Amino acid sequence: MLATNYRGPFRIRVDQKPYPEILHPDDAIVRVTRSCICGSDLHLYGGLVPDTRVGMTFGHEFIGVVEDIGPGVTKLKVGDHVMVPFNIACGKCAFCKQELYGNCHESNPQATAVGGIFGYSHTAGGYDGGQAEYVRVPYANVGPTVIPDGMDPDDAVLLTDVVPTAYQAAEMAGIQKGDTVVIFGAGPIGIMAAKCSWLFGAGRVIVIDHLEYRLEFARNYADCEAYNFRSLEDPVVFIKKTTDWMGADVCIDAVGGDAAGNTMQTITGRKMLLQAGSATALHWAINAVKKGGIVSIVGVYGPTDNLVPIGNVVNKGITIRANQASVKRLLPKMIEHVQAGRLNPKGIITHRIPLEEAADAYHIFSAKLDNCIKPILIPPAARL
Amino acid sequence: MENSLEEKHRDKNGWAIDADPKNDPTYPMKKRSNEEHKGYTWERPTQQFVDVEVLHSNERPNITAVFGTSTPPSGLSGMIRRKAFEYSENHYGHWLPLILADRINVVEGIVDDLKRGHIPNIFAERGWNAEWKYNRKAALTKIAVGLALTAVLVLKISKKSK
Numbered sequence: 106m107l108a109t110n111y112r113g114p115f116r117i118r119v120d121q122k123p124y125p126e127i128l129h130p131d132d133a134i135v136r137v138t139r140s141c142i143c144g145s146d147l148h149l150y151g152g153l154v155p156d157t158r159v160g161m162t163f164g165h166e167f168i169g170v171v172e173d174i175g176p177g178v179t180k181l182k183v184g185d186h187v188m189v190p191f192n193i194a195c196g197k198c199a200f201c202k203q204e205l206y207g208n209c210h211e212s213n214p215q216a217t218a219v220g221g222i223f224g225y226s227h228t229a230g231g232y233d234g235g236q237a238e239y240v241r242v243p244y245a246n247v248g249p250t251v252i253p254d255g256m257d258p259d260d261a262v263l264l265t266d267v268v269p270t271a272y273q274a275a276e277m278a279g280i281q282k283g284d285t286v287v288i289f290g291a292g293p294i295g296i297m298a299a300k301c302s303w304l305f306g307a308g309r310v311i312v313i314d315h316l317e318y319r320l321e322f323a324r325n326y327a328d329c330e331a332y333n334f335r336s337l338e339d340p341v342v343f344i345k346k347t348t349d350w351m352g353a354d355v356c357i358d359a360v361g362g363d364a365a366g367n368t369m370q371t372i373t374g375r376k377m378l379l380q381a382g383s384a385t386a387l388h389w390a391i392n393a394v395k396k397g398g399i400v401s402i403v404g405v406y407g408p409t410d411n412l413v414p415i416g417n418v419v420n421k422g423i424t425i426r427a428n429q430a431s432v433k434r435l436l437p438k439m440i441e442h443v444q445a446g447r448l449n450p451k452g453i454i455t456h457r458i459p460l461e462e463a464a465d466a467y468h469i470f471s472a473k474l475d476n477c478i479k480p481i482l483i484p485p486a487a488r489l
Numbered sequence: 490m491e492n493s494l495e496e497k498h499r500d501k502n503g504w505a506i507d508a509d510p511k512n513d514p515t516y517p518m519k520k521r522s523n524e525e526h527k528g529y530t531w532e533r534p535t536q537q538f539v540d541v542e543v544l545h546s547n548e549r550p551n552i553t554a555v556f557g558t559s560t561p562p563s564g565l566s567g568m569i570r571r572k573a574f575e576y577s578e579n580h581y582g583h584w585l586p587l588i589l590a591d592r593i594n595v596v597e598g599i600v601d602d603l604k605r606g607h608i609p610n611i612f613a614e615r616g617w618n619a620e621w622k623y624n625r626k627a628a629l630t631k632i633a634v635g636l637a638l639t640a641v642l643v644l645k646i647s648k649k650s651k
Contacts, residue, residue, distance in 0.1 A: 113595030116614040129537040129555050155587035156570065158560040159598035178537070195534050195554060199524035202531070211534055211554040214545035216578055227544070228587075231557030243555040244534070276517065359639055378588060403651070409584050468616020474623035 107184055107484065108162040108237030109463045114152030115471070119461050122162065123235065127242035130177030132234050133245035135189060138470075138487040139262040140167035140460075141322060142237040142470050142480050143191075144292045145361065145405040149226060150467055153362055153375070153382055153407055156215065156227040164482075165191035165223040166266040167235025168258060180246045184257075187249040189242055190432030191266045193221030196247035207429030212243065218408060218431065229430035230373055230410060236463060238484045250436050256443065262481060263450035264439050270403050270430040271297030272439060274357045275305050277426040278401035282306035284354035287393055289386035291319035291331060293479045294403060295359035299327035300448060307355075311347070313340055313389070315365055318476045334366055344393040352395030360386035361404025362411075370412065381407030391417050391425075402427035459488065543568075544574040564596035 108122040125134055143166050149157050171185045181187065194201050195211035200220075212221030213230035219242070224234015233240065243250060252261045257317055271294050280286055286294045286302045291314035302310045310329035314320055320331035334340040362374060362382015366389075374383030382405075390400045391414050400423055418425060442448040455478045458466040466480045498504040513521055523533070534554040541561040545552050562570045569590040576582035600611045620628045 112598050112609065112614055116595075116611060118609075118610075118614045128558065130535055152591060155584050155591065157591055158562075158566075159594045162559065188612040193555070197534055198531050199527070202524045203522055204520045205518065210549075212556075214543050214549070214552040214556045215574075216546050217548040218578060221553070221555070227560075230553075231543070231559050232559065233559040243537075273518070362570075395498070407584075408578060409581070409616075424514065426514065431518060462618075464614050464616045465619035465622075466616075468619045469623065471616075472620070472624065475620060 106238040107460055108233070109164065109460075111149070111157065111161045115150060115468075116474040117150065117163070117464050117467050118383075119463050122237070125239050127173060127175045128241065129243055130175040131169050131244050131246055133178055133181055133242045134173040134247065135166050135167075135169035135187065135235075135240050135242050135249070136172045136239065136486065137169040137235050137240055137484050138186070139169075139258050140164045140237075140265070140484075141262055141265075142236070142463075142466055142482065143266060144294060144363070144470075145225075146467075147471050148362060148382070148405055148407070150471060151363075151375075153378070154226045156230055158227060158231075158409035161224065161226070161231075162233040162237050162240075163224040163238030164234030164240075165225055166262060167223070167240065168252065168262045168265065169235070169240070170240065171245075174245060178245045181249060181251075185249075188252055188261050188265050189223070189235070189240075189250070190248040190250075190269075190436070190437070191222055191225075192248065192429060192432055193223065193232065194247050194433060195244050199246075204431055204434045205428075206248070206431045206433045209218070216408070222429075236460065236482055239462070240487065241295065248433055250423050250433075253440060253444070256440070257403070257451055257453055260443050260449075261483070263453070263479075264436060265432060265452070266430065267293050267297055268434040268439050268448060268450050269432045270294055270445075271359070272304075272435055273428070273430040274298045274359060274401050274403040275301040275307075277303075277403075277428065278305075278355040278357055278399050278425075279424075280305035280307050280355055283308035285311070285348055286355045287311045287313065287353040287359065288357045288359055289313050289364075289390055290358070290360035290404065291316065291323045292359065294324045295357075296327055296453060296478070297448075297450070298357050298359050298403070299323055299329045302357075303328070304442070304447065309346070316473055319473075319478065321370060321478075322443055322453075322478055340366075340389055341392045344474035348395070351390045352398060353393055354395060354398055356394040356398070356400050358386045358390045358402045359405040360365045362406045364404075371424045374411070381409040382409050382411065384411040384413050387411070387413050391421075391423060394421070394423055397422045397423070397425045399426060401425075403430070414422060420485040422471070453479045454481055458482055460484045541602055544570060547574065548577050548579075564594075564597045566590040566597055569593065 221230030
């Protein structure tokens with residue numbers, strides 16, 4: 106079968122690989138019909154995540170048709186078209202039982218800080234991912250959800266990560282009616298978080314980035330304010346000024362370790378890997394939120410350390426909330442929002458690219474070419 | 490559970506007097522039941538058969554019930570990874586060697602390709618088709634710089650050999 110094959114930082118190709126097999130009674134084999142490249146895949150692509158081994162298949166956002174099931178699978182049948190949450194969750198451990206499906210304790214032997222994630226290095230369990238024609242899906246009774254009748258597959262694939270992650274970013278932010286929400290990052294998650302912030306009653310939503318085409322997209326898609334930090338002398342002072350010198354009620358870091366905007370952070374975090382990525386967005390979020398405010402983090406950082414103004418967190422009495430999205434917990438609500446027309450996930454897809462051209466797709470997304478917001482990869486059989 | 494807790498702490502004057510279930514910063518991410526207070530006691534899923542080498546964090550007692558089988562450790566990078574897993578996730582001795590192993594693994598990948606008679610097309614792997622299509626000016630600049638540096642290098646080497 107065709108599958109992406111990581112060869113080193115900024116190098117990926119599509120090769121023939123063996124078909125996945127049922128390795129556990131609760132496994133399913135899924136024939137992929139859509140997979141996305143996520144902003145967090147770019148951390149892998151850039152070699153920022155430790156224990157990313159050459160030969161791995163990436164991809165944690167995908168949907169597909171169930172082709173085979175293990176003897177323990179009772180909730181799916183062959184032929185079901187399913188959304189597969191990016192988190193691999195057992196449903197039985199102490200954390201899953203409390204709906205922390207992103208923190209499962211039975212899916213990632215290599216690290217305790219994060220549960221298993223498809224195609225996201227051995228630090229997240231060493232699973233091959235969905236940027237392939239077929240993929241092994243563990244715990245098939247727990248995560249995969251049948252796509253409701255009438256739902257566009259392009260909408261469905263974005264419910265496996267982008268939409269729940271963005272929604273949870275707004276949810277964790279505890280947005281109250283009338284709150285000013287500042288979102289750092291106008292990538293897919295930031296744009297969708299802006300859209301979701303309105304669902305919680307935000308009074309004002311501001312997106313900060315440095316790519317004009319993305320800011321323009323955010324304004325149109327999420328009906329929010331959007332500003333280029335390169336044209337602001339200091340984004341934190343700008344936020345203070347525009348909130349009557351109070352600061353934002355809520356700041357969301359939707360960038361993570363790829364952030365631009367601070368030379369020192371870029372060099373130490375992205376070039377020299379002395380930090381677990383550049384913490385510029387988080388730095389700004391902490392400093393731009395008001396006293397007693399909330400900073401919600403969904404941007405992905407590596408597992409080591411980052412330079413952030415923790416003293417200001419204490420002095421301002423900031424609450425920091427963060428987690429990998431609990432996709433399974435949120436899916437029913439996300440489906441409802443899509444079906445009611447409150448969210449239009451597929452509206453952020455800008456590029457539909459054959460799986461065979463994954464190397465170009467990664468480069469387009471990574472280098473922000475051709476006004477790319479969100480690329481999806483389509484395997485040959487799904488193009489018929 | 491609650492009763493036994495109260496029983497256990499009944500000699501502590503004021504125990505839990507200010508406990509407030511609404512003061513839960515994890516809401517609504519977590520449906521709090523304090524399951525984890527019981528420890529590692531849940532009914533574990535069936536264990537996946539371990540037929541590849543799986544390195545596991547020393548912050549847990551065992552291999553998880555399921556695990557990925559992609560790219561088991563091998564070669565020099567594998568040796569470094571095994572050593573790294575002697576240290577906890579709390580330790581630079583874990584993460585920095587893993588990053589080193591990742592870089593060594595890139596060279597091993599090229600060697601493996603060559604052994605199989607496959608010459609990796611690094612330009613294609615880096616998405617140069619897209620660069621040429623959407624960012625031609627930058628592509629031409631990179632090519633020009635590359636050619637200039639190669640020319641300088643060739644000139645220096647040829648001068649030395651004379």
